[in-house]
Amino acid sequence: MKNATPPAERLLNLVIALMNATTPMSRREIQATVAGYDRNSDPKAAERMFERDKDTLRELGVPIVTVESATSHAEETGYRIDKDQYTLGELELDPAEIGLLSLATQLWRDTALESDSQLGLTKLKSTAASTDSSVLIGFDPRVGTDSPALEPLLEAVTGRQRVQFDYRTGHTGEQTNREVEPWSVLARGSGWYVVAWDTTRQAQRTFKLNRIVGNVKRIGAPAAYDIPQDIDFSALLAATETETQTAQLALRAGRGGALRLRGRESNHVVPRGYDAITLTFHDLTELADELAGQADAVLVCAPPELRTQVIARLRAAATLNSSPRTGNPSATKEAHND
Incomplete structure (x- = not known):
């Protein structure tokens, strides 16, 4: 039966097993006892899987120690975790x-x-x-969760497996299909990003997870590519950030608290009952989504492309709300009379 254990879960199981083992574990024992390894699989395939997992854990800072057997039999080589290095020291947190x-x-x-x-x-x-x-009190960091895409991408990075997804660009909203080799998943600013190699364009690309449309599909075999070891992914992500833009907003008095905290008071002309706020942003599409969710609490004064996108979202929402209802006409009439 095909191993259905996610790579991240298998790695955790391996750490738990090595931490609790009283003696070093051989590869054969790991294959037979650790959940995620198929005890009936080909020994060479299991060995390759363990070697990948061992290298991944070491990269994550888990001190896996190789213990050579006193005999000449390689299969008796064991592995353990150096608990002195791995154990968290005493913390004094204020x-x-x-x-x-x-x-x-x-x-x-x-x-x-x-x-x-x-x-x-x-x-x-x-x-x-x-x-x-x-x-x-008063601080509330919010990073877009993007939960449908986050977990499969983390697993793809761990398993070094290609993925495929539909992606909507930030400026035009154009949707295209992408096939990539994920290298790293990072949180920055207001959301999550995956740095990857785009196999179609044969170039490195950075994708924001909340622009991924639908499901992330893993394709091909695990360990299909190598992740570059000499790349500073955080610096790479910072270098690909779009240029800072400025939005002029009108916020209804007493509304839009989160926008007020991020912006600053301004003197541009706004309707009576509204406050003028200037806000800097990087992603026009993301800000349009947020402002549309504020409904009548916010008006966009500039830039025009932001106002256009917000209006388009509000019109789409109005269309959904005005869709004809189906069902028992008398039941609908009765509900309207309540």
Whole structure:
């Protein structure tokens, strides 16, 4: 039967097994006992899988130690985790540091890693003398969760497997099909990005996860490519960011609190009952989505292309709301009379 265990889960199972083993584990023992490895698969295939996993864990900072057997039999070579290097030292966290960690875990809200991040935070809080983080009240970092695309892309990076998805460009909204080799997934600013090699265009590309339309489909065999080791992905992502743009908005009095915090007061002309706000942004499509969600709380004064996109979204929403209802006419009439 084909192994259906996600690569990330298999890696975690391997770490748990090596941490709890009383003696070094051989590859044969790992194949037979660790969930995610098929004990009935070809030994050479299992060996290749373990070697990939071992290299990945070492890259992540897990100190896997090779213990050579006293005999000449290679199959008796064992592996263990150096607990002295891997064990987290004693932490003394003050309330502000606990508060910052609490804010950091919010980046994982509504993703597959939410429960793990909350569990880790709980453990760290147990080491602190005080968890009063009131100094950080009012801060609420929000990173787009993009949960449908995040998990399969993380698994594709771990398994070095090509993926295919439909992608909507930020400026024109044009939708195209992409086939890429994912290298790294990073959070930056207001969302998640995947840095990858575009196999069709034969060039490195960066994709924002919230512009991926539909499902991410993994294609081809695992370990189909190598991830470059000499690339600073964070610097690469920063270099590909679009130029900063400025939006002039009119916010209805008492509304649009999040936009007010990110923007600044301005003196451009707005209708009575509205406040003038100037806001900087990188992604026009993303901002248009956000502003459309504010409905009548916000008016776009400039730039015109942003106003056009917001109006298009509001018209599409109005069309959906005005669609004719189906069902029992008498039931509909009765509901309108309530």
